[in-house]
Each structure stands twice: as C-alpha cells, then as structure tokens.
Amino acid sequence: xxxxxxxxxxxxxxxxxxxxxxxxxxxxxxxxxxxxxxxxxxxxxxxxxxxxxxxxxxxxxxxxxxxxxxxxxxxxxxxxxxxxxxxxxxxxxxxxxxxxxxxxxxxxxxxxxxxxxxxxxxxxxxxxxxxxxxxxxxxxxxxxxxxxxxxxxxxxxxxxxxxxxxxxxxxxxxxxxxxxxxxxxxxxxxxxxxxxxxxxxxxxxxxxxxxxxxxxxxxxxxxxxxxxxxxxxxxxxxxxxxxxxxxxxxxxxxxxxxxxxxxxxxxxxxxxxxxxxxxxxxxxxxxxxxxxxxxxxxxxxxxxxxxxxxxxxxxxxxxxxxxxxxxxxxxxxxxxxxxxxxxxxxxxxxxxxxxxxxxxxxxxxxxxxxxxxxxxxxxxxxxxxxxxxxxxxxxxxxxxxxxxxxxxxxxxxxxxxxxxxxxxxxxxxxxxxxxxxxxxxxxxxxxxxxxxxxxxxxxxxxxxxxxxxxxxxxxxxxxxxxxxxxxxxxxxxxxxxxxxxxxxxxxxxxxxxxxxxxxxxxxxxxxxxxxxxxxxxxxxxxxxxxxxxxxxxxxxxxxxxxxxxxxxxxxxxxxxxxxxxxxxxxxxxxxxxxxxxxxxxxxxxxxxxxxxxxxxxxxxxxxxxxxxxxxxxxxxxxxxxxxxxxxxxxxxxxxxxxxxxxxxxxxxxxxxxxxxxxxxxxxxxxxxxxxxxxxxxxxxxxxxxxxxxxxxxxxxxxxxxxxxxxxxxxxxxxxxxxxxxxxxx
Amino acid sequence: xxxxxxxxxxxxxxxxxxxxxxxxxxxxxxxxxxxxxxxxxxxxxxxxxxxxxxxxxxxxxxxxxxxxxxxxxxxxxxxxxxxxxxxxxxxxxxxxxxxxxxxxxxxxxxxxxxxxxxxxxxxxxxxxxxxxxxxxxxxxxxxxxxxxxxxxxxxxx
Numbered sequence: 001x002x003x004x005x006x007x008x009x010x011x012x013x014x015x016x017x018x019x020x021x022x023x024x025x026x027x028x029x030x031x032x033x034x035x036x037x038x039x040x041x042x043x044x045x046x047x048x049x050x051x052x053x054x055x056x057x058x059x060x061x062x063x064x065x066x067x068x069x070x071x072x073x074x075x076x077x078x079x080x081x082x083x084x085x086x087x088x089x090x091x092x093x094x095x096x097x098x099x100x101x102x103x104x105x106x107x108x109x110x111x112x113x114x115x116x117x118x119x120x121x122x123x124x125x126x127x128x129x130x131x132x133x134x135x136x137x138x139x140x141x142x143x144x145x146x147x148x149x150x151x152x153x154x155x156x157x158x159x160x161x162x163x164x165x166x167x168x169x170x171x172x173x174x175x176x177x178x179x180x181x182x183x184x185x186x187x188x189x190x191x192x193x194x195x196x197x198x199x200x201x202x203x204x205x206x207x208x209x210x211x212x213x214x215x216x217x218x219x220x221x222x223x224x225x226x227x228x229x230x231x232x233x234x235x236x237x238x239x240x241x242x243x244x245x246x247x248x249x250x251x252x253x254x255x256x257x258x259x260x261x262x263x264x265x266x267x268x269x270x271x272x273x274x275x276x277x278x279x280x281x282x283x284x285x286x287x288x289x290x291x292x293x294x295x296x297x298x299x300x301x302x303x304x305x306x307x308x309x310x311x312x313x314x315x316x317x318x319x320x321x322x323x324x325x326x327x328x329x330x331x332x333x334x335x336x337x338x339x340x341x342x343x344x345x346x347x348x349x350x351x352x353x354x355x356x357x358x359x360x361x362x363x364x365x366x367x368x369x370x371x372x373x374x375x376x377x378x379x380x381x382x383x384x385x386x387x388x389x390x391x392x393x394x395x396x397x398x399x400x401x402x403x404x405x406x407x408x409x410x411x412x413x414x415x416x417x418x419x420x421x422x423x424x425x426x427x428x429x430x431x432x433x434x435x436x437x438x439x440x441x442x443x444x445x446x447x448x449x450x451x452x453x454x455x456x457x458x459x460x461x462x463x464x465x466x467x468x469x470x471x472x473x474x475x476x477x478x479x480x481x482x483x484x485x486x487x488x489x490x491x492x493x494x495x496x497x498x499x500x501x502x503x504x505x506x507x508x509x510x511x512x513x514x515x516x517x518x519x520x521x522x523x524x525x526x527x528x529x530x531x532x533x534x535x536x537x538x539x540x541x542x543x544x545x546x547x548x549x550x551x552x553x554x555x556x557x558x559x560x561x562x563x564x565x566x567x568x569x570x571x572x573x574x575x576x577x578x579x580x581x582x583x584x585x586x587x588x589x590x591x592x593x594x595x596x597x598x599x600x601x602x603x604x605x606x607x608x609x610x611x612x613x614x615x616x617x618x619x620x621x622x623x624x625x626x627x628x629x630x631x632x633x634x635x636x637x638x639x640x641x642x643x644x645x646x647x648x649x650x651x652x653x654x655x656x657x658x659x660x661x662x663x664x665x666x667x668x669x670x671x672x673x674x675x676x677x678x679x680x681x682x683x684x685x686x687x688x689x690x691x692x693x694x695x696x697x698x699x700x701x702x703x704x705x706x707x708x709x710x711x712x713x714x715x716x717x718x719x720x721x722x723x724x725x726x727x728x729x730x731x732x733x734x735x736x737x738x739x740x741x742x743x744x745x
Numbered sequence: 746x747x748x749x750x751x752x753x754x755x756x757x758x759x760x761x762x763x764x765x766x767x768x769x770x771x772x773x774x775x776x777x778x779x780x781x782x783x784x785x786x787x788x789x790x791x792x793x794x795x796x797x798x799x800x801x802x803x804x805x806x807x808x809x810x811x812x813x814x815x816x817x818x819x820x821x822x823x824x825x826x827x828x829x830x831x832x833x834x835x836x837x838x839x840x841x842x843x844x845x846x847x848x849x850x851x852x853x854x855x856x857x858x859x860x861x862x863x864x865x866x867x868x869x870x871x872x873x874x875x876x877x878x879x880x881x882x883x884x885x886x887x888x889x890x891x892x893x894x895x896x897x898x899x900x901x902x
Contacts, residue, residue: 069845069882197841204846205837205853206830207781207821214780222775247763266771267763269787344785344793344881345847393785394845394882425786641841645887649844652883675790675879683875686885 031060031092034100041172042102047130048172049102050123051080055165057151058090064104064368065116066096067200069394070705071642072112074198078191078638079117083124083184084131084164085148088191096364096389098371106366108397108490108521110605110703113638117701125181127173134167186697193697195641200391212363212390215350217418222265223411224272225475226258227427230668232288232477233279242276251275252414256282257479259411261419272424281668285477286485287462289514291667296516297335300439300460304513311457312497315504319445319453326448330544332537335730336438336529338517338663340672342680345393346428347400351408352418357384362405363392370402373470374409377481396523396653397490398471399432407475426673433471434663435522436462436489436515440496440533445503450545452556454504457496457534461526462515464489471520489519491602492526495710498534499600500556516665524706527601528654528713529731535597535714536729539580539721548577549596549718559600561633562607566598568692569609569631580718581725591616592626593723597711606634606707610651612687614719621739623720624685625655630708631692635699644691646704651689654712656681662732749810753777754823760810769813770794770805773820781821781850785879792878795851796820802858821850824857833857836895837888844882852878856892865896 037060041048044064052060061080067073072095077088094100096107104116128148135153136143139162147156154161186192203209228235235256243249243260249271252259260271292299323329350361358378364370367387375385392401404421412419423431439460445453465486476483497507542552550570557563575594582593596611613627628651637643660679664672672678717728726741747765749772751758760772773779773796782805785793789804796805797819825831830838833856843849852875859866859874866874871892880888 069843197838200846201841201843202827202830202834202838204843204849205834206825206827207779207850208827209846210780211783211847213784214774216778264763264771265775266767269771270764342881343847344791344845344879345783346785391845393783393847396881422784425788425790645841645844645884648886649883652885653881674788675786676788680879680881681885683872683878683880683885683889686872686889689886 031094034094034097037094037100040100044102044104044119045176047123047126047175047177050120051127052172053164053168055170057086057163057165058092059084059086060092060094061120062101063093063095063116063120064101065107065112066365066389067391068107068365070112070646071198071639073200074196075113075638075642076117076120078194078196079121080124082189082192083121083128086151088196090151096367097386098368099386103368106369108365110705110707112705113701114703117638119177121183122177122179122181125183126175126178129178129181130173130175131164131167135162138162138167189697192636192638193640193695195639198642209391211345212350212361212392213345213348213422215361215390215420217350217352220350220418220420221261221263221415222268223259223261223408223419223421224268225407225421225427226260226272226275226277227431228256228279230279230281232282232285234282235277236280237278239276243271243274246271246274252411254410254414254479257410257475259407261411261415265422285472285518287487287514288518289516291516291665293665296337296437297439300437300512306463306511306513309493309509309511311493311507311509313506315454315502317454317456317504317506319447319503320443320456323445327453328446328544329443330446330540331441331443332540332729334440334442334529334533334536336532337731338437339435339522339657339661340429340663340678341396341399341432341435341522342678343393343395343399343428346423346425347404347432348392348420348422349401349404349408350418350420351405351412353378353409353412356380358386358409360385360387360405360409361390362387362401363390363395364401364405365395365398369470370405374406377406377476378409378413397435397521397525398488400428402471403431403474406473410475410479429673429678430670431474433488433518433520435525436492436519438492438526438529440530442533442537444537444541446541446544450547452500452502452541455498455502455506457507459493459496459509459530460512461492461509462487462489462519463511463513472518487515487519488521490521490525494602495527495530495534495599498538499562499598499603500538500553501558502556517663517670523653524709527706527710528657531597531599531710532713532717532731535599535711536717536727539595539714539718540727543580543721546579549580550575551577553598559607562598562600565607565631565633565694566609568694569596569611569629572631572690572692573611573629575611580722582722584723584725589618591618591723593719593721595715595718595720595722597714597718599707599710601707601710606632606702606704608632608708608711610708610711610715612715612719614716614723616720616723616738618742621735621737621742623659623733623738625687625716627688627690629690631694632708633694633696634704634707635696635702637693637695638701640693640695643693643704647691647708648689650706650708651712652681652686654709655716658713658716658731658733660732660734750814751810751818752816753779753818754820765811766809768806769796769808769810769818772810773805779820779822783847783850785848791848792851792855793848795854795878797854797858800858800861802855821853824853833860833892833895836891840887840891840894842884842887842891844884848878848880852880852888859892860896865898866892868893
C-alpha cells in the first residue's frame with residue numbers, strides 16, 4: 001500500500017528528528033530543523049530546488065554535489081550570494097540529502113563548482129530576474145531602474161525598496177531555471193573571486209565537526225562485517241561458540257554475508273577478531289581476471305581485448321611504419337600500478353531501516369544513486385529511502401563508503417535497529433575499489449630537424465561497463481542479492497594523446513575484458529598515468545632532439561592560454577633553457593635536476609604546467625622533491641584560496657602516489673593492508689610549493705579537484721632524468737627500483 | 746563489567762566496559778561521547794587518534810584505557826571551541842589548514858605537545874614532530890605554516 005505523501009513526510013521527520021537531537025546549534029554542515037524543507041521541489045530544472053528565501057531575508061541553498069573537504073561550502077555560498085546580493089554568512093547550505101537536494105549527479109570529475117555550481121548560479125540568476133520583476137510591480141518602476149542590494153530590490157543608487165521575502169509573500173518562485181538569465185557582470189562582483197574562509201574549518205580543528213563516524217541514534221548498535229579469507233569466498237562454517245564469552249554479541253548471516261553486532265563498539269571489534277569462520281573459494285566475480293601481481297603488466301598485454309577504440313587519428317603515420325633515412329624512432333613503455341584511495345578514516349555508515357522506510361547517513365559521493373540502489377535492494381519505493389550526506393574522511397573517488405552504506409542497511413533490516421558499520425584499516429586497504437593499473441606503449445618518429453613526424457599511443461586499460469547503475473557492492477554479491485555486474489573506472493582513456501602539434505597522430509585504447517581487482521574512479525581517473533606517459537615521452541623526444549623541454553613544448557602549442565600557463569610556470573621557476581639531462585656528475589652523492597610537465601585536462605578543461613626540482617641520493621636511490629612550481633588557468637576562480645588548497649592536495653597526493661604507492665595482491669586477495677605495507681608521503685617529505693594562479697573573471701569555472709594531479713608524475717620523472725640521465729617508466733619510484741636503475745639495472 | 750576511572754580534560758570520568766583492556770580511543774568515543782578523536786587505523790600507524798597523556802602525545806587506539814587511569818588525558822575537545830579556539834587552533838583556522846579534517850585533531854595534539862617542549866621550533870622540528878601523523882588530502886604545507894604561526898616563528902604567514 002502506498003502511504004500518502006503527508007504520512008510519508010511525517011515518518012521522515014520522525015526519523016530525521018532523532019538525529020537532530022544529538023546536534024548543538026547551527027553547524028557548518030548540518031542545518032537545524034532541515035526536515036522543515038521536506039516536500040520541497042527536487043527537480044533539477046526548478047529554481048525552488050536550489051534555494052529558499054526566508055522571511056528574515058536569509059537564504060538556504062540546496063546542492064546535490066557535496067563538500068569533500070574541497071571548499072564547496074563557502075564557494076557555493078559565494079556563487080548564490082553574488083547573484084542574489086545576499087552576504088554568504090546569511091546563507092545556509094544543505095548538501096547531498098536525497099530528500100532535500102536536487103540530484104545534480106555524483107560529486108566527482110572536478111565538476112562540483114564547474115557544473116553543480118554553475119547550475120546553482122543559473123538558479124540564483126533566474127531568481128534575481130524574478131525578484132526584479134516582482135520589485136518593478138511593487139515599486140511601480142521599470143526593471144531597468146532597479147537593482148538588488150543586500151536582500152532588497154530598490155531603485156538604483158538608493159532608497160528603501162522592498163525585501164525579497166516581502167516580494168515573494170512566503171511563496172516559492174515556481175519558475176524553471178532560465179538558461180538565458182544573465183549572470184552579474186564581473187566588475188560588480190562582491191563575493192566571487194575572494195578567498196573567504198571555509199565555515200567548516202573552525203569545527204574541524206576543534207574536534208566539534210560531526211562526521212558520519214560520529215552519528216549516534218537511540219538504540220543504535222555497532223556492527224563489523226566479517227570478510228572472507230579470499231575475495232568472493234563461500235562461507236562454510238561459523239563457530240558461534242568462539243564468541244560465546246562476549247556479552248550481548250550476535251551474528252547476522254545471509255549466505256556469505258556475515259556480520260557481528262554489539263551494543264558497544266569495542267565489543268563488536270572483539271567479536272570480529274574472535275569469531276572463527278571457514279571459507280572456500282567461490283566463483284570469480286564478473287570481470288575479475290587472473291591475479292598475478294608479479295606478472296601484472298605482461299598479463300595485461302596478454303589479456304583478452306573486448307575491442308580497440310581509436311581516440312585520435314590524423315595525418316601521415318608512414319614515418320613510423322617506414323622511417324625515411326635520418327629519421328630516428330623512439331619507443332617506450334610506461335607502467336602504472338593499482339592504487340588505493342587510502343582515505344584516512346575507514347568507511348563508515350549508519351542506517352535505520354524500518355518496515356516501510358529507511359534512512360542512511362553516508363559519506364557517499366552519490367547519495368541519490370545510493371538511495372536508489374538501497375530502495376531496490378530493500379524493496380522500498382524510491383522516495384521512502386533517504387540518504388543523508390555526512391562528511392567522511394576525504395575520499396577521492398568512490399572508496400568503501402557505498403559498500404558500508406549498503407551493509408548498514410542490510411544489517412539494520414535484519415536486527416530491526418539502527419546500525420553503525422565501521423570498516424577496519426585492513427578492510428579499507430583491502431576491500432575499497434582500486435584505481436586500475438594502466439599500461440601504455442608510445443612510439444615516435446623524429447626527423448633530422450627534431451620535428452615529430454609521427455606519434456603513436458597504445459594503451460591497455462580495463463573496460464568499464466556502460467550505463468552501470470551502481471558500482472557493484474560487496475555485500476550484495478556475498479548475500480546472493482541481485483545487482484548488475486560490471487566495472488567502474490571513470491573516463492580513463494582521456495589524455496593518452498599529446499596536446500602538441502605532431503605530423504601524424506594515432507592513439508588507440510585496447511579495452512581489456514578483465515582486471516585482477518574491483519575498480520572505481522580514483523582522482524583524475526586514468527589521466528594521471530596517461531599524462532605520466534605522454535609528458536615523459538615528450539621529454540624523451542626533446543632529449544633526443546637536444547632541445548630545452550620548455551622550448552620543445554612551446555614550439556608545438558597553439559593554445560594561447562596554454563602557452564601563457566607554460567611560460568608563467570617557467571618564469572616563476574627561473575627556468576634556465578638547456579636540454580636535459582643536465583651535466584651529470586657521476587661521483588656526486590646527491591644529484592639534482594629540474595623537470596617540467598604540461599596538461600590540458602581532457603583537452604578542453606583546466607590547463608596546468610608544473611615544474612619540479614629533485615634531489616636523488618645515489619647510494620640509496622631515494623628521491624626527494626625539493627620544490628614544486630605550479631601555474632594554472634582554471635577559468636573563473638570562485639575562491640582562490642580553496643583553489644590553491646585543491647592544488648596543494650593534488651600535488652602532494654600525487655607525489656605520494658608516484659614515489660610510494662602500489663597495491664600488492666596474491667591469488668586470494670590484496671595483501672598491502674595497512675600504512676606499513678602501503679606507505680604514503682609523510683610530513684618530512686613534503687616540498688616547498690609555489691603557485692601562479694590565473695584568475696579569469698569573465699570565463700566559466702573549469703574545475704580544480706583533479707587536473708593538477710596529472711602532470712605531477714612526469715614532472716618528477718623528468719626532473720630525475722635531468723638529474724641522473726636515467727629514465728624512470730614504472731611507478732612507484734621506490735628507492736630500490738631507483739637504485740637499480742641508477743646502477744644500470 | 747570493569748569499572749575504569751579516568752581524568753579527561755580536567756574532569757573525572759567513569760567508564761564501564763566488558764573488557765578491562767578496552768583501548769582509550771573506544772572509551773573516549775563510544776563511552777564518553779568525545780568523538781573529536783578519530784579512528785584511523787587501530788595500528789598506531791596514522792596518528793588520527795592522538796591524545797595527550799601527561800602532556801605527551803599517545804596513540805589512543807593502542808593504549809589501554811586502564812594504563813592511563815591516574816594521568817591527565819587531554820583530547821582535542823580539551824583545547825578550545827570554534828568560538829574560543831586555543832591559539833594553536835586559531836593558527837590552523839587562520840591558515841585554513843584542513844581539508845577533510847579527519848586527521849586534523851591528531852595533528853593538532855601532536856603539535857601541541859611539540860610546542861609545549863619546543864616553543865620556537867624550526868620547520869624541520871615541526872615536520873619531524875608530525876612525521877607519525879598521516880594526511881591524505883595534502884594539507885601538510887598549511888599545517889606546517891599554522892604550527893610555525895602559532896609559535897610566532899618566521900615561516901608562518
């Protein structure tokens with residue numbers, strides 16, 4: 001039976017209200033009494049889905065995309081505040097609540113501001129137009145004579161005018177987003193372009209910020225999921241007596257999905273450790289291929305190819321097939337390993353599943369999508385499942401958060417109580433879907449004048465499943481519940497072709513049917529490895545032609561904004577033009593060098609140039625990045641300090657990925673299960689960072705969460721080559737590998 | 746049930762646990778509701794759970810609560826509030842030295858311990874003191890600036 005909308009809303013209010021009790025006064029993330037907005041518009045094309053103006057002139061905005069520590073919470077306020085002429089501190093923000101916010105798609109792809117923010121801006125600009133129209137009627141003056149100022153419509157230059165709430169008369173706008181509603185002119189910006197502080201930082205540094213890990217509900221119990229000793233394992237025995245000594249602990253089982261539940265969290269941890277289970281290998285999950293870590297890259301070349309996809313093809317390639325006299329050919333293979341998202345806090349979720357509705361608190365990057373999947377699995381109508389975004393530890397693509405959400409829902413349904421599922425460190429490192437391994441082979445024909453007569457890129461990449469409704473979840477396979485099988489990767493084929501003018505160009509992806517591990521998008525998916533290959537190879541060609549690496553790139557770039565970015569990076573670095581490698585002193589204990597790399601992200605978004613200086617310890621093979629200079633053109637910067645923070649994160653995280661990170665696995669499962677076996681960059685290794693960020697107030701914003709990750713590995717490898725004359729083509733650049741390379745291994 | 750008497754942020758607190766060896770982290774978070782201290786690894790590898798015991802930084806995830814029963818435990822909640830932050834926290838706010846913020850409390854506590862013994866640290870001393878605190882978002886450079894700023898040292902902005 002279908003409940004009436006009112007009854008359903010009353011139910012949701014009760015569910016949501018239980019949580020609100022635990023909160024203090026206004027918080028950066030959680031808006032008090034948010035449930036008063038239940039029933040509002042959610043349609044992505046309606047202004048009322050994005051903003052509500054209150055009687056006191058304050059505003060609440062609603063965004064489907066969420067803040068992952070990225071500054072979204074202040075940037076979105078700046079965007080809406082600018083168009084509405086309302087100060088950001090008078091704007092509340094509700095994000096990622098499937099019952100309150102429009103579905104703007106999952107947070108990712110660097111599109112939080114670029115797309116999500118632009119939708120919000122269009123909504124606010126449409127609202128601005130509507131307010132002007134209402135103001136004209138109320139004040140008896142033509143719209144052209146009126147302006148918006150601090151929550152009022154008034155005659156230009158002064159006068160009392162009328163407040164927004166007075167004009168609206170407590171009614172919603174009831175208008176669709178007008179794609180033609182003009183944005184405020186940039187010369188009148190008051191908030192956009194300013195580095196306003198983020199509202200969540202004071203709470204985060206005082207320990208008062210509420211994460212999903214901190215959600216508690218009356219009657220809530222703590223659960224731990226018991227993982228098989230081999231991925232996809234079949235549970236053959238559970239020894240309940242092994243936890244008989246633990247008070248109030250019980251097990252929940254559905255086929256091979258097994259969990260322990262306890263009132264106290266530590267008792268759940270103890271039970272998970274003590275419970276004796278037996279497993280046997282099950283059938284491999286769809287798309288999971290042979291697991292041979294040592295033979296990973298040879299395996300990729302030998303794996304079954306579903307199809308070849310031409311990414312780019314133009315000009316004449318004969319110089320590669322049949323090089324004329326004097327033309328030199330160059331080829332190189334670049335290897336990128338599986339890597340883990342490595343969120344600092346393992347995934348967590350809280351679910352309260354009732355017979356007729358469910359609420360899930362999750363740090364999923366796609367709460368609407370998770371709500372849809374949970375509704376299907378729980379057998380509830382879609383509007384009866386509400387997923388509320390709460391901050392987790394930073395995620396850089398789908399980690400274990402959606403898994404934890406579904407696991408909490410399944411267990412809550414089984415025990416009839418609110419349930420908190422918390423993953424262990426070993427689960428997060430072992431079970432989160434990984435950034436896939438990538439293999440690229442590049443060839444070039446270089447004519448006697450140093451011109452690139454032809455370029456060929458071949459990439460071996462695992463094939464993503466088209467229109468996959470959700471990343472396949474561990475618990476559904478284990479519990480024998482149906483889900484669409486498949487693979488998720490993000491758009492990992494982009495930027496395998498160079499941004500430079502070359503004679504002939506061919507770029508092909510060989511899509512592989514299988515990969516050894518479950519995968520998902522990991523920050524700048526695919527493009528970190530692809531740019532590593534393309535920009536390292538560009539450097540190899542420049543070295544062959546004995547041309548300065550900056551000069552070599554500038555000669556082949558036609559994009560004026562790209563040229564400016566590259567020039568500004570080189571200038572800030574104090575780049576001295578000369579070919580690489582520099583004069584290498586074979587007897588020096590520490591070798592130093594500089595490198596540069598460039599990217600036009602996805603060939604049509606943000607442009608980044610990155611210069612690096614490194615010191616390489618000959619005896620140990622240890623690489624130290626000593627200086628990073630980054631120039632970037634990302635179009636409009638809503639909040640330049642938030643942009644810079646994202647660049648710092650891109651750079652530091654990707655130096656870590658390049659120097660240290662590789663997932664190790666055996667035939668059964670991942671074996672790099674902690675920070676000792678999967679080390680990341682530490683404080684003592686972090687270099688000095690310098691920036692030249694180009695502000696373009698009249699351009700659209702292009703996204704900053706990912707692009708600056710992509711030139712990092714090549715800039716680093718190019719600097720090592722400049723220092724040592726040795727080319728590193730396999731990530732990570734751990735000391736033993738570098739030492740062997742330096743020794744000519 | 747084991748009864749443990751703790752002294753947390755200057756106040757006496759009682760914890761009842763079925764396990765007398767319950768780690769301090771779980772006593773703080775689950776029993777006392779002090780959720781500012783975070784679970785990161787349970788292996789003393791990441792520093793997210795760092796608290797001060799007698800002024801020294803300790804990994805609460807591997808420290809039995811009963812081992813600190815007679816000592817002063819200070820958690821992030823024991824420093825300041827958003828409205829009245831401790832000077833070190835104020836420096837973190839000024840530098841906007843957090844992204845997701847999950848590692849931040851542990852870093853603040855490690856830095857607090859450093860400044861107590863070394864009021865004017867060099868940059869190297871700061872990074873050495875934070876070497877056991879991991880951050881995945883890449884807020885390191887701001888964190889170092891914030892600690893130097895709190896110490897009134899050049900290098901903070």
